[in-house]
Amino acid sequence: xxxxxxxxxxxxxxxxxxxxxxxxxxxxxxxxxxxxxxxxxxxxxxxxxxxxxxxxxxxxxxxxxxxxxxxxxxxxxxxxxxxxxxxxxxxxxxxxxxxxxxxxxxxxxxxxxxxxxxxxxxxxxxxxxxxxxxxxxxxxxxxxxxxxxxxxxxxxxxxxxxxxxxxxxxxxxxxxxxxxxxxxxxxxxxxxxxxxxxxxxxxxxxxxxxxxxxxxxxxxxxxxxxxxxxxxxxxxxxxxxxxxxxxxxxxxxxxxxxxxxxxxxxxxxxxxxxxxxxxxxxxxxxxxxxxxxxxxxxxxxxxxxxxxxxxxxxxxxxxxxxxxxxxxxxxxxxxxxxxxxxxxxxxxxxxxxxxxxxxxxxxxxxxxxx
Amino acid sequence: xxxxxxxxxxxxxxxxxxxxxxxxxxxxxxxxxxxxxxxxxxxxxxxxxxxxxxxxxxxxxxxxxxxxxxxxxxxxxxxxxxxxxxxxxxxxxxxxxxxxxxxxxxxxxxxxxxxxxxxxxxxxxxxxxxxxxxxxxxxxxxxxxxxxxxxxxxxxxxxxxxxxxxxxxxxxxxxxxxxxxxxxxxxxxxxxxxxxxxxxxxxxxxxxxxxxxxxxxxxxxxxxxxxxxxxxxxxxxxxxxxxxxxxxxxxxxxxxxxxxxxxxxxxxxxxxxxxxxxxxxxxxxxxxxxxxxxxxxxxxxxxxxxxxxxxxxxxxxxxxxxxxxxxxxxxxxxxxxxxxxxxxxxxxxxxxxxxxxxxxxxxxxxxxxxxxxxxxxxxxxxxxxxxxxxxxxxxxxxxxxxxxxxxxxxxxxxxxxxxxxxxxxxxxxxxxxxxxxxxxxxxxxxxxxxxxxxxxxxxxxxxxxxxxxxxxxxxxxxxxxxxxxxxxxxxxxxxxxxxxxxxxxxxxxxxxxxxxxxxxxxxxxxxxxxxxx
Numbered sequence: 001x002x003x004x005x006x007x008x009x010x011x012x013x014x015x016x017x018x019x020x021x022x023x024x025x026x027x028x029x030x031x032x033x034x035x036x037x038x039x040x041x042x043x044x045x046x047x048x049x050x051x052x053x054x055x056x057x058x059x060x061x062x063x064x065x066x067x068x069x070x071x072x073x074x075x076x077x078x079x080x081x082x083x084x085x086x087x088x089x090x091x092x093x094x095x096x097x098x099x100x101x102x103x104x105x106x107x108x109x110x111x112x113x114x115x116x117x118x119x120x121x122x123x124x125x126x127x128x129x130x131x132x133x134x135x136x137x138x139x140x141x142x143x144x145x146x147x148x149x150x151x152x153x154x155x156x157x158x159x160x161x162x163x164x165x166x167x168x169x170x171x172x173x174x175x176x177x178x179x180x181x182x183x184x185x186x187x188x189x190x191x192x193x194x195x196x197x198x199x200x201x202x203x204x205x206x207x208x209x210x211x212x213x214x215x216x217x218x219x220x221x222x223x224x225x226x227x228x229x230x231x232x233x234x235x236x237x238x239x240x241x242x243x244x245x246x247x248x249x250x251x252x253x254x255x256x257x258x259x260x261x262x263x264x265x266x267x268x269x270x271x272x273x274x275x276x277x278x279x280x281x282x283x284x285x286x287x288x289x290x291x292x293x294x295x296x297x298x299x300x301x302x303x304x305x306x307x308x309x310x311x312x313x314x315x316x317x318x319x320x321x322x323x324x325x326x327x328x329x330x331x332x333x334x335x336x337x338x339x340x341x342x343x344x345x346x347x348x349x350x351x352x353x354x355x356x357x358x359x360x361x362x363x364x365x366x367x368x369x370x
Numbered sequence: 371x372x373x374x375x376x377x378x379x380x381x382x383x384x385x386x387x388x389x390x391x392x393x394x395x396x397x398x399x400x401x402x403x404x405x406x407x408x409x410x411x412x413x414x415x416x417x418x419x420x421x422x423x424x425x426x427x428x429x430x431x432x433x434x435x436x437x438x439x440x441x442x443x444x445x446x447x448x449x450x451x452x453x454x455x456x457x458x459x460x461x462x463x464x465x466x467x468x469x470x471x472x473x474x475x476x477x478x479x480x481x482x483x484x485x486x487x488x489x490x491x492x493x494x495x496x497x498x499x500x501x502x503x504x505x506x507x508x509x510x511x512x513x514x515x516x517x518x519x520x521x522x523x524x525x526x527x528x529x530x531x532x533x534x535x536x537x538x539x540x541x542x543x544x545x546x547x548x549x550x551x552x553x554x555x556x557x558x559x560x561x562x563x564x565x566x567x568x569x570x571x572x573x574x575x576x577x578x579x580x581x582x583x584x585x586x587x588x589x590x591x592x593x594x595x596x597x598x599x600x601x602x603x604x605x606x607x608x609x610x611x612x613x614x615x616x617x618x619x620x621x622x623x624x625x626x627x628x629x630x631x632x633x634x635x636x637x638x639x640x641x642x643x644x645x646x647x648x649x650x651x652x653x654x655x656x657x658x659x660x661x662x663x664x665x666x667x668x669x670x671x672x673x674x675x676x677x678x679x680x681x682x683x684x685x686x687x688x689x690x691x692x693x694x695x696x697x698x699x700x701x702x703x704x705x706x707x708x709x710x711x712x713x714x715x716x717x718x719x720x721x722x723x724x725x726x727x728x729x730x731x732x733x734x735x736x737x738x739x740x741x742x743x744x745x746x747x748x749x750x751x752x753x754x755x756x757x758x759x760x761x762x763x764x765x766x767x768x769x770x771x772x773x774x775x776x777x778x779x780x781x782x783x784x785x786x787x788x789x790x791x792x793x794x795x796x797x798x799x800x801x802x803x804x805x806x807x808x809x810x811x812x813x814x815x816x817x818x819x820x821x822x823x824x825x826x827x828x829x830x831x832x833x834x835x836x837x838x839x840x841x842x843x844x845x846x847x848x849x850x851x852x853x854x855x856x857x858x859x860x861x862x863x864x865x866x867x868x869x870x871x872x873x874x875x876x877x878x879x880x881x882x883x884x885x886x887x888x889x890x891x892x893x894x895x896x897x898x899x900x901x902x903x
């Protein structure tokens with residue numbers, strides 16, 4: 001009897017202390033969707049069943065360690081087999097597993113039901129950024145890490161969302177079932193937002209799907225979860241869930257930005273404008289491999305400072321940037337950047353870090369090249 | 371030729387070859403076992419050093435010591451070295467030493483192959499470590515795609531050293547298969563008269579089953595790296611979607627090898643614990659027969675659960691359910707083993723020498739790893755755990771406090787028989803307590819950061835994960851340096867100047883043929899077979 005009380009009070013103490021630990025982020029988060037709450041509940045159920053079994057098994061071991069020691073003069077018993085107990089402790093686990101399997105199956109079936117969605121977003125993994133394409137909306141954009149490199153190199157103070165902030169966020173309306181389609185442009189990535197319990201691999205040649213629907217307006221953050229090369233740790237995901245009105249405003253602003261981008265590709269730029277904008281593009285699209293100083297990483301990513309391509313023939317330079325280099329990590333940026341971005345970027349690369357090509361590339365040159 | 375004849379004629383009981391030749395050309399199971407164990411021990415310090423660089427980098431947010439590119443090389447080589455260079459060779463070394471002694475055989479059945487399989491392993495790791503050395507000298511990147519080397523990161527996007535890696539894995543595979551064939555041939559053919567299968571020590575049983583797993587899956591690993599080789603160099607597209615191939619096929623083949631591999635790394639540990647717990651409980655092992663059946667069941671199940679490593683790849687729901695249910699079933703035979711160990715201790719007459727301490731710690735912490743394994747089998751929850759530090763915590767609990775702790779226990783248990791000297795019990799206990807406290811400081815907080823959302827294999831992280839990462843790093847350094855205590859103790863025991871001599875029986879209640887031999891076990895033993903009643 002006293003043992004039972006002791007065990008009960010032990011469990012109670014653990015429960016209380018785990019409640020008070022919650023603020024230290026020890027446990028899984030319940031999240032903001034029905035699916036994430038389902039995952040949280042099954043996690044909690046299985047964990048507490050394990051704790052209960054652990055208390056019984058470890059309790060027996062600890063009792064034995066204390067009471068059945070030779071130093072207390074305990075004499076060894078002779079038994080070494082018992083068919084009945086063997087059968088009992090084979091069958092009881094089966095039953096316990098059944099109690100876990102039924103709710104787990106229910107949650108899983110709900111998770112995998114992507115039917116009746118309100119809108120679809122195609123998510124494409126790139127080394128090392130995400131591309132989002134709102135199907136049927138003519139909205140698409142890349143989303144890059146926006147944490148400054150100085151923060152990563154400990155030269156400035158890190159902010160709350162260090163490594164979890166991007167330049168272009170995914171914006172979706174609240175209370176809508178959002179279907180996500182996943183694929184990849186290069187290696188396997190995985191798109192993960194813990195608060196939605198959505199984690200799906202983005203695999204080249206495959207289209208995977210998942211969904212989420214939440215009634216809580218807010219900003220939700222996650223990261224790539226599948227090792228995808230050098231900057232795997234630096235491709236976060238940020239989703240803004242907004243009201244229907246705010247979503248409509250966002251959609252309109254996206255379309256304005258697209259029109260502005262077309263206009264900027266049609267004008268002639270000055271050298272200063274090109275260099276200025278080029279640095280911005282370089283910092284989001286190129287710096288991960290070629291580095292801020294243009295020197296690359298020895299034997300992994302070539303440098304651009306003083307390189308034959310960056311100060312040599314301009315057409316060759318445009319070709320490498322627009323079409324990439326097959327079989328290497330150098331991507332075809334023609335599909336990712338508009339003419340103005342590319343012109344500014346290439347001009348920047350030819351004239352930064354002491355490179356002295358001295359020439360300008362205009363959006364029209366890129367258009368002609370394409 | 372004449373030298374060989376002279377050696378055969380020279381049947382002096384404890385004749386040993388001398389010099390470097392004794393080791394290079396050895397066909398003696400004890401010497402080869404010793405070499406395997408020293409190889410494993412060396413690799414433990416190499417792989418451990420890489421882990422300490424990783425933990426130093428992860429001590430604080432921000433990049434301090436290594437670039438992300440080198441960080442990926444560190445995680446890859448740490449995993450490969452610990453799996454193929456530490457745990458597996460240590461078990462093969464223990465099998466080499468103990469299988470003939472425990473079944474009453476004079477040596478392994480195929481002694482020359484035994485020599486070849488050891489030296490191939492050395493060649494394999496020379497290649498692998500050469501790529502790390504070249505990386506450090508600025509001559510290109512070492513393998514940087516994780517120990518699971520998923521395509522296309524390791525094929526289209528792999529560094530030049532990937533071909534070194536492929537050749538190295540081929541050599542490791544050949545080495546392991548030869549080792550496994552040797553163990554099977556020895557156990558089937560060379561048991562002492564009267565030792566029926568159901569009288570074999572449980573360590574022999576677990577290794578017997580492990581050896582079959584090795585023969586079944588190492589060729590699959592060889593197959594997958596061969597496909598990588600042709601994808602990279604000969605224009606095939608097994609794993610390249612652009613050429614009509616399938617990147618997910620890689621994962622299916624890899625994990626069809628990889629999951630049985632997980633049990634290859636734990637079944638011999640089960641055997642070791644099943645030898646040690648009865649010895650220090652002064653009771654027979656509870657449920658010998660059910661232990662044999664449980665081990666066989668685990669081995670069988672290991673072949674039908676591989677895709678539980680791949681739940682996020684987008685399999686059909688029916689497939690996910692099958693692999694979830696099959697994986698959950700593993701809890702049943704694993705539970706039986708734990709219950710049997712506890713029942714062996716129950717009503718015993720327990721003493722707590724170092725091998726027993728490590729064995730008890732194994733049961734506690736392996737069970738914790740088993741619980742998290744059960745949690746990971748639940749698909750909806752796995753979507754949250756997959757590729758986070760929760761998984762890192764899980765497999766380090768089963769591999770470090772599981773497999774590695776069993777190896778530590780085995781070393782303390784049998785080293786008196788190997789060297790004829792008792793190890794220093796005080797140092798052994800010190801090693802145990804420092805290791806056990808620090809290993810939990812190291813790995814337990816990883817559960818928390820994983821559940822909070824920290825992905826694995828990242829060189830930098832958000833501040834919300836900072837406290838537990840700092841704690842884990844402190845644990846890592848203490849645990850790492852604690853292994854020098856073991857090294858010192860082992861060297862001290864081998865030198866034997868300031869240690870007690872071991873008796874033949876060594877442990878009061880240990881059972882088995884190995885304890886009927888003198889300590890140290892003579893260079894050639896059981897030249898006439900003992901009889902088992």
